[in-house]
Amino acid sequence: MAVTLTPDEQAMLDGRHGPGTAMAMRVVVGLARVRGAERLVEIGSAHIDGCLYHGQVGLDFAERLRDLGARVTVPTTLNVGSLDLLHPGLVRGDTPEERETRDNGRALMDAYVALGARPTWTCAPYQLDARPGLGEHVAWAESNAIAFCNSVLGARTDRYGDFLDICAAVTGRAPLAGLHTDAARLGDVLVDCTRVPEHVLRLDLTMPLLGYLVGSLVGTRNPVLLGLPANVGEDGLKAFGAAAASSGGVAMFHVVGVTPEAPDVDSAFGPNGPTAQVTITSDDLGRARRELTTAARSRLDVVSVGTPHASVDEIASLATLLMDGPPIDPHVDFYVSTGRSVLAEAKRLGHVRTLEESGIRIVVDTCTYVTSVLRPDARVAMTNSGKWAHYAPGNLGIDVVIASLAECVESARAGKVLVDDDLLR
Incomplete structure (x- = not known):
C-alpha cells in the first residue's frame, strides 16, 4: 500500500535531513506499508526497548544510526539495559557469555545515549516526571509500558519493539495504524469480575494473577474488566497489564469506571459490543496461582x-x-x-x-x-x-x-x- 508523506517526511526519506534520519524513515515507512497505514502520525515521545543486549545485530543497528548522525527528535526514554550502572558488581561476568553481555551491553547502552535519549533505564517510564496525556500519539515499546500507556494514561501507541522504536524517535513519526486509531482501541472481550469477593479484589496478589489469567484467555484482544474497585490504583493496573501482556499479548485494556476510555461498558465497547464474555471467580485466581x-x-x-x-x-x-x-x-x-x-x-x-x-x-x-x-x-x-x-x-x-x-x-x-x-x- 502506498503511504502518503508530507513534504517534510519525504525530505527525511530522501536524505535531506541526513543519512541517519533517512535510514530511520525507511524503517518507519516500511512498517507503515506492512501495517496498511495510509499516512504517518507525529508522535510526542518515545520509549526504547532495544537497550538490552541480545546479540551483535542490536548493537550494530544502534551504532549504525549513531555513526550516520541520527539523533532523536522527540523526548525519548530508555528501557532497562544489561547492566546496573550504579552497582556495577551486581551483574555477574564470570563466563565468556556473561562477559560478552557485560561489554557489549554497556556499548549498546552508550549508543542509545549518544543518539540523544534520556538515560532513564526503566521499564516503567510512566513513573517519570513527564507522561503523555490523553489522546497523545507516542511510540512506546516494552510490553507493560505499552499496556499502561494505552490503558491507564489513554495515550496512543501501537506495539513497537526493537529498531522500530528508535526509528520513530529519530523521525518523530509512526504509522497511523493499530492502536493509534479509534477502532482498534475498542474493547473485544467482557471480563466479569463481580463474582470475586471485594476483599480478594483488594489483595495486592490479585491483580498480577488476574492479569495472567486474562491474558491467557484473550490473547491479543482488548479485555474490558467489570467489577474492579474504583480505587484500584496505578500499581494494581501496572501489575495487571504487565502480566496480561506476558501471558497473552494485551496492549490495551479497559477497567470500567477507572480507565479514561471506559467510563461505562458501552463506551468501552463502542457500537459493536463484546465478541465474547468470561466470568472470573476466586477459584480461577487460585488456579492461576498454581499454574504460575x-x-x-x-x-x-x-x-x-x-x-x-x-x-x-x-x-x-x-x-x-x-x-x-x-x-x-x-x-x-x-x-x-x-x-x-x-x-x-x-x-x-x-x-x-x-x-x-x-x-x-x-x-x-x-x-x-x-x-x-x-x-x-x-x-x-x-x-x-x-x-x-x-x-x-x-x-x-x-x-x-x-x-x-x-x-x-x-x-x-x-x-x-x-x-x-x-x-x-
Whole structure:
C-alpha cells in the first residue's frame, strides 16, 4: 500500500535531513506499508526497548544510526539495559557469555545515549516526571509500558519493539495504524469480575494473577474488566497489564469506571459490543496461582520484587513490612528492582535506609530475570510479579512461587516458602 508523506517526511526519506534520519524513515515507512497505514502520525515521545543486549545485530543497528548522525527528535526514554550502572558488581561476568553481555551491553547502552535519549533505564517510564496525556500519539515499546500507556494514561501507541522504536524517535513519526486509531482501541472481550469477593479484589496478589489469567484467555484482544474497585490504583493496573501482556499479548485494556476510555461498558465497547464474555471467580485466581507456581520444595533461595519497576508506594509498603519482625534469613537473597528516579525519591523519604538495613539489595537499570544477577546455585525464587513468574523459569532455569508482598517478606525471614492457601477465598 502506498503511504502518503508530507513534504517534510519525504525530505527525511530522501536524505535531506541526513543519512541517519533517512535510514530511520525507511524503517518507519516500511512498517507503515506492512501495517496498511495510509499516512504517518507525529508522535510526542518515545520509549526504547532495544537497550538490552541480545546479540551483535542490536548493537550494530544502534551504532549504525549513531555513526550516520541520527539523533532523536522527540523526548525519548530508555528501557532497562544489561547492566546496573550504579552497582556495577551486581551483574555477574564470570563466563565468556556473561562477559560478552557485560561489554557489549554497556556499548549498546552508550549508543542509545549518544543518539540523544534520556538515560532513564526503566521499564516503567510512566513513573517519570513527564507522561503523555490523553489522546497523545507516542511510540512506546516494552510490553507493560505499552499496556499502561494505552490503558491507564489513554495515550496512543501501537506495539513497537526493537529498531522500530528508535526509528520513530529519530523521525518523530509512526504509522497511523493499530492502536493509534479509534477502532482498534475498542474493547473485544467482557471480563466479569463481580463474582470475586471485594476483599480478594483488594489483595495486592490479585491483580498480577488476574492479569495472567486474562491474558491467557484473550490473547491479543482488548479485555474490558467489570467489577474492579474504583480505587484500584496505578500499581494494581501496572501489575495487571504487565502480566496480561506476558501471558497473552494485551496492549490495551479497559477497567470500567477507572480507565479514561471506559467510563461505562458501552463506551468501552463502542457500537459493536463484546465478541465474547468470561466470568472470573476466586477459584480461577487460585488456579492461576498454581499454574504460575512451579516450585515443589519448601526451601527458598531468592526473593525478587519490582517487575515492572517498583514504585515509591510499593517500596514504602515493603519498608513498612520490614520494620517489625525478625531479620531476613542470611541464606535468602532479596532483591528490589526499581528506576533511578524512584530510588532517589525513596531515599529522600527514608525508605531505602530501611531496606538496606534489612539486607535488601536494590537493583536499578536492569531486571533480575533478564541478566545474570541471581547466584548460580539458586533454585527456588519467590516474587509478587506475574511477569517475573511467567518468564523467570524459562530465562533462568529456576522454580518460582508467586505470592503477596507480605508472604514474600515472611518467607524470606523464615528461609522457606510460606504461603496462605486460603488467601484468595
